[in-house]
Amino acid sequence: MHRVYFDNAATTPISEEVINAMIPVLRDHYGNPSSIHAEGRTVRALLETARKTVAKAIGAGTADIFFTSGGTESNNTAIKCAVRDLGVVRIITSPTEHHCGLHTIEAVEHFQGVEVVWLPVDELGRVSMECLELKLQESNGKKTLVSLMHANNEIGTMIDLNFVSGLCKQYGAYFHTDTVQTIGHFPINVQETQVNFLSGAAHKFHGPKGVGFLYINPDSSIKPFIDGGAQERNMRGGTENVYGIVGLAKALELACAEMEQRDAHIRDIRDYMMQRLQETFDDIQFNGDLNGLCLSTVLSVSFPPSPKNELLLLSLDINGISASGGSACSSGAEKGSHVLSSIGADPDRKSVRFSFSHYNTREEVDFVVEKLKTIIPVREKAEV
16 A cells, blocks of 8 residues: 655654665674774774764764763753752743653652743744743742753744743753754754753654764753763763664764755645645644744644544544654554643644655645545535
8 A cells, every 4th residue: 555654753764875874883883882992993983973973963062962862861861960960940841842851840840849830832832932031030049941842743833942042041041952853954053052951863854763862061061861881971871872873973964964955845745735735625724833933844734623533543544644643652542632732722623743754745745635535524616
């Protein structure tokens, strides 16, 4: 069966160039990068070359990049170590964060008594910047961490990273941002936009799963989150996933080199899908700030109430279409989305997240629309 993969916000297919970069490491370079013999030194060189590539991609110093198992570990490290090592007693965040951020913040609130301030979001998923500044003004000397994701993984709405960075600098707060959805898709330079912690994951930009990185500003000295050996310059115990790290670096290098072309292609696919859905079906709505700051890879479509809504995702899958109802981390069961609930979305409507990569085509959009015609009612003039 021909299948269309429109779930790139959950994970992206690994690119052939990345596979080719990883194969020699898997096959030939088996040394432990902590070993001092020739095999170890060869692998160490691969590791440090990859670190330089990642650092260059975000304008960071090479010594400020630490490899992790992915976005979840990076977010846990930043938030929990900021509390433990930097004396943070107050965290300002939003209710639409990814669960790996939300649950980490809830954990330090429950177990360590950290005060958590929840910022309101509007119907487009935009975090209130006025409220953020007010809450920063109210810090009263308490060490505060602002933790906000750059782009929401379910609806694509973005924050103005420069603006938030400026506010945090103005009021002396630490700033952690989850850029898992934007790294490789959106230009970020930590020299121009100062952050204390920044998280990334390879599998969101056509790299391998199980590997990511954390940028740590040199002024934000923290201790290891995972204890063990002296790997990652004493910051993360455990033998490095070298072939994964090489794949991450190659994927990020390609993503940055092709960013403009990929973005233009993806925007065309997204806009074409919006057009086709609106001209084919009645009462189609879209979640997120599509006319403002919004990630091009994500299109959250709100379908009108229908008895078929409960099985819509399953019907799409049966018809050869991969999409999701929201975050892949919570989609094993059809639970209500905390993001949609936070923006006041109508619970009687069904939202489906279609998310795209530069591998997708307009023909695939046409395929999806044709299959949807067999599942939900079309508007009368669209049938003529």
